[in-house]
Amino acid sequence: MTVIPLTDDWTFTAVSGPAPDAIAGRAIPARVPGSVHLDLERAGLIAAPFDGANETEQQWIGDVDWRFETSFEWSDDGSDRRELVAEGLDTLAVVTLNGVEVGRTQNQHRSYRLDIGEALREGRNELVIDFAAPVPAAHARSEEHGERFHVNHHPYNALRKMASSFGWDWGIDVAAAGIWRPIRVEGWSTARIASVRPLVSVAGTTGVVDAHIEIDRADHLTADTLRVEVEIAGVVREAEVTGSAAHVRVEVPDAELWWPRGHGEQPLYDIEVRLAGGSPDARLDAWSRRIGFRTVRVDVAADEHGSPFALHVNGRLVQVRGANWIPDHAFITEVDRDRYRRRIADATDANMNLLRVWGGGIYESDDFYELCDEQGVLVWQDFLFACAAYAEEEWLASEVEAEAREAITRLSSHPSLVVWCGNNENIVGYSEWGWRKDLGGKTWGDGYYRRVLPGLLAELDSTRFYAAGSPYSFSRYISPNLDTHGTVHIWDVWNEKDYAHYRDWKPRFVAEFGFQGPPAWTTLVESVHDSPMDPYGEQMLVHQKANEGNLKLERGYGPHLPEPRTIEDWHWATQLNQAAAMRFGISYFRSLAPYNTGTIVWQLNDDWPVISWAAVDFAERRKPLWYALKAVYEPRFATVQPSADGLAVTLLNDIDEDWEGEVAARRLTFAGEVLAEERIPAAVAARGAATIELPASVAVAADAAGEVLEVEADGLARTLHDFAEVKDQSLAADPLEIEASRDGDAVRIRVTARSYVRDAMILADRGHRDASVDTGLVSLLAGESHEFVVSGAPGDADPTAFAARDVLRHAGDLRG
The missing domain is CATH 3.20.20.80 (Glycosidases)
Known part of the structure; x- marks a missing residue:
């Protein structure tokens, strides 16, 4: 097989539609695979698409027909078949080679293999791909075939194109067209492997692979015998192929099972499929991947409660x-x-x-x-x-x-x-x-x-x-x-x-x-430039796609947090409330x-940079929500929940070892005075859960605004239960002693609580845009200490910058 990658020397041109005069008809260098928007930005013809309110100003891009062009050298090597292989064209395209139409496409989500044998010529070849503007095309198809319900403003359901490219309640509308996966010319003879489906099962300790191989033949009328070999873990099996398909079963003795993380290891086995044949008997093609031996079952059978969704x-x-x-x-x-x-x-x-x-x-x-x-x-x-x-x-x-x-x-x-x-x-x-x-x-x-x-x-x-x-x-x-x-x-x-x-x-x-919740402060202000910054600023609302999103943020934090007084407090409160939710x-x-x-x-x-439901923002900064998820997704986890009799603690033990020990529950004042303490024996089976009622002495607060419940069980993360919402608690606005120091490439921020501290968090990017922190949303009882480790900041960064009030935040600082 011979391959000519088509990655270089592409240009694209706006051939019709509402392109600005400076762009219409102009050949612009293109990266392939790539994006029209980013190529226009690289050429200096549009501003950064994600910045400010540029989304609105650049809507014309999705209304333009774009022509992509390149040329390549080709000489006849004697191959039986010559094909243009396009792994991803977005979306409605007419493909022309040397003035001859060789194919049409209408689906971003599939590849196309086009016969170009009659259109190829010795020497220089000219390839043109004309893309129809996706937005008017979607509307036209919808009207032609009958409008059907869709969310958002464009009928994306009339095209087989990425729906969210037309915008979503977290996504920018940048519907455009182009070549988004590799494209190449292939020449081959006799036969090629079109596809392989290595379907896995397990029989006792034996791993079984049923490899289903589809074959393309250069001459569909020829049924010469081919040979296919499949090799896994040194076991080789082969079959003769007289048609266009083959099935080869390979059994691997004592196969190691592939497990989900937390349940075992993930051994992967190389599988290679080799195709031979022709005259002389030659290697024609090969295919390789990695597989894992495992079984899958989901139980949805009716039970006394309804029906589960239980993945095994x-x-x-x-x-x-x-x-x-x-x-x-x-x-x-x-x-x-x-x-x-x-x-x-x-x-x-x-x-x-x-x-x-x-x-x-x-x-x-x-x-x-x-x-x-x-x-x-x-x-x-x-x-x-x-x-x-x-x-x-x-x-x-x-x-x-x-x-x-x-x-x-x-x-x-x-x-x-x-x-x-x-x-x-x-x-x-x-x-x-x-x-x-x-x-x-x-x-x-x-x-x-x-x-x-x-x-x-x-x-x-x-x-x-x-x-x-x-x-x-x-x-x-x-x-x-x-x-x-x-x-x-x-x-x-x-x-x-x-x-x-x-x-x-x-x-x-x-x-x-x-x-x-909003993205990290730096992510936000590098894209939103309202002056002054405001939740309802023009550019801020461009980067808030949810219907009445900021009103919902306010309704969401209203029962829990004090009303923010500044934009910085709004940012922290909405991030904190997202994590708390x-x-x-x-x-x-x-x-x-x-x-x-x-x-x-x-x-x-x-x-893109947006107020959204994400745990990690577009700039790859972990929001407070991420730290909350890390904590509540611990395999061994304890949670305090209301019960018919007051409060109960549920112990979850999602590992392969049983747990047995004491649950220690203490009710304390914010100043650290122990008001009541109970110790309760408990046991939880491997991969199991157990619920324990808590005695009223610890479960009922005398002063909900000034007390907290601590529950500890050896080997499980500690949990703290608040008897009141932040807005109703007597949290100190300044409860921390802070020490900042440098330790090589890291900055260490050691905090000690003078009184109860709820959800301490270093917003590291506010100390330096490249910084990140190892832990977050740390709650401390009076007298306890915690050390945050900040990485990514340059060596000359001032460690005390990460102890500043707008960087080191906690729930109580919203009150003072």
């Missing part, structure tokens, strides 16, 4: 501690393997074991899934349908099937992938959001979720679990968002209430829930184990 890997129940994943950059070509690695580390460092790839984004690159394989991070993958009704007629259905076939096949080697899901919120939208009346009998996607997609999985890869949607109750006769059945999305709390109402729910499994919700949901089997918080990451 290798026969063991996995309590899911996860987060939802969105594209990690609005311009997705900017996400490389290292960025994926850092973001997945954000998940694993916070004790997460699952990421849900949300249906309004993309099927991520192989790098993402490979890193999850290595780290033992389970993956729930949505098919790409989100918050909309989708046509099921041929004009869209053929592309849906093609993209699903490719995605299922491409991802079939990854042991981390355990759940496929038909859509995000479309079934509940039809059932409960009023779509049915407005659709007037039009198709809306039900056939995809209940027939097409499960049918393709049955055909191509039945080794994973399939859910028709999220949320979903696993019955057509039950509300899809009923907390006693299956999975739920909890959004009434954010949209209508404050976070105390998470206790109104008793869910079996929470697949989405979240609370907003998720800490409250997850602690409660985990206390329901084993009735509740998991939570997937919305969301891990951001795709």
Whole structure:
């Protein structure tokens, strides 16, 4: 096989639409793969898309038809077939080679292999790809085929294009066009490996791989015998191929099992597939990946409470501690393997074991899934349908099937992938959001979720679990968002209430829930330049996409925190309240184990600088929420919850060892006086939970505003229970003794509490934009000390900068 990568010497031109005069008709250098917006910025023709209110000023980009052009040298090497392989074109494109149209595309989520044998010529070849403007195209298709419900302002459901590129309630509207994955010319002869599906099972101690190999033949009329070999762990099996497909089974004795993180190791086995044949019998092609041996089962069978959503890997129940994943950059070509690695580390460092790839984004690159394989991070993958009704007629259905076939096949080697899901919120939208009346009998996607997609999985890869949607109750006769059945999305709390109402729910499994907060201060002010800074400033609202988002922030913190007096206090209060909301919700949901089997918080990451639900902002700064998630996702965890008799402590022991010991509960004044103390023997089985009622002596405060409950159990993290909200507590505004020092490359901030301190946090970026801190949201009893370690600041940075009032914050400083 010969390959000519087409990465160099591209230009792009605005050929029609509302491009400014300085841009229209001008050939501009392009990076491939790349983004129109970023190429325009690099050429100095537009300002930074994420800055200020530039989003509004640059909406014209999505209304323009763009032409991409390059040339390449080619000479005939005798190959039987010559093809243009485009791994990702976004989205509606006409491909022309030397003036000959060789193909049309209409799907960002799949690849295309175009026969260019008749169009190629010796020497220089001219390749042109004309992209239709996505925004008017989406509207035109919607009008042509019948408008269907969608959230946000553009009918993204009329195109097979990343939905969130048109904007979301956390995302910038930068819908454009271009070449977003590699493109190349391939020449080959006789035959090539088109795809491999290495489907894994386990039989006793033997790992079994059923490798399904699809073959492309240069001459479809020829049925010469080919030979395919599959090798795993030194075991080689082969088969003769007379048609276009082969099945080879390889059994690996004493195979090591792949486990989710926290349950065991993640051994990965190399698999290589080799194709030979022709005359003479020659190596024609090869394919290699890594696989892991494991089994997957999800229990949704009816029980006395309703029906669970209980994920089992290798026969063991996995309590899911996860987060939802969105594209990690609005311009997705900017996400490389290292960025994926850092973001997945954000998940694993916070004790997460699952990421849900949300249906309004993309099927991520192989790098993402490979890193999850290595780290033992389970993956729930949505098919790409989100918050909309989708046509099921041929004009869209053929592309849906093609993209699903490719995605299922491409991802079939990854042991981390355990759940496929038909859509995000479309079934509940039809059932409960009023779509049915407005659709007037039009198709809306039900056939995809209940027939097409499960049918393709049955055909191509039945080794994973399939859910028709999220949320979903696993019955057509039950509300899809009923907390006693299956999975739920909890959004009434954010949209209508404050976070105390998470206790109104008793869910079996929470697949989405979240609370907003702003990004780190530096991330915010480097993109928002209102003067003075204000939550309702013009640019601030450009970077707040949620409907009435800032009003919801205020309603959310109102019952809990004092009213902020400055923009700095607003920023800290809303970040703190976001963290408190998720800490409250997850602690409660985990206390329901084993009735509740998991939570997937919305969301891990951001795709641009924005006020959002993310734990890690676009600039890769960990928000206070991240530190809260790390704490509440500890495998061994204790939480105090209301009970019928007062208060109870639930002990969670999500490791393979039993726990037995004493639970020590103390009620103290903020000054540190012990008012009552109890010691209670307890035991928790491995992977189990236990709940212990607390005696009234410690569970009932005489002065709720000035007392705190401490619960300790050896080997479990300490938990502190507040008897009152911050706004009602007698917290000191200045309760800390602070020492700042440098220790090599690090800065150490040692704090000692003169009285009770609630949620001390160093906002490290405010001390230096490159700084980060190891711990956060640290609560201290009177007399206790804690040392924060700050890294990333240059050697000449003043250590005392990280002890300043606007850097070292705590809940009590909102009161004084």
